[in-house]
Amino acid sequence: MASREEIWNVIHKHLVDTVENLDGQEIDTSKSIMDLGANSLDIVEIVSCSIRELKIKVPRNELNNLKNIDELIDLLHKVSNASG
Template sequence: MDREQILNVVIKHIKLNVDGLENIEIDPQKTILQYGASSLDGVEIVSACMRELKIKIPRTEVSSFKTIDDLVELFTKCKNEVREEIKS
């Protein structure tokens, strides 16, 4: 799964969890809070993304992201590490 696919998963879950974003283009340089997400929405978005991507990241690592792009980068890194472990 490449970075663009992971970004699409994150955007999908943002739109599912925050009202009024159905027809809004999401800018990855912004935070989810800038789109009206509450901290609880943020937890649900991250959890749903991790379930769909089949990855586990400690909450302490996940809480360090600022922008949507940071979150996508973290998920991409984790997916790549899992892929490398499978190849080994």
């Protein structure tokens, strides 16, 4: 089980690793990952790596409907709590 902050730290790390020019920038979590300059492949990488690191399973259909990073954090937090 991970806290919301821990989950954001994991996502943040993979965001910065994947999307160019984000390192050192403050990220507005009300934006979508695509708003930050990621393409569809980047999004899969970021989400996939975050899920793997958090050791959780998230149904794909729940991932499809997310509008922004906040919703992604909330979803991973919910799943993490449920599986913890």
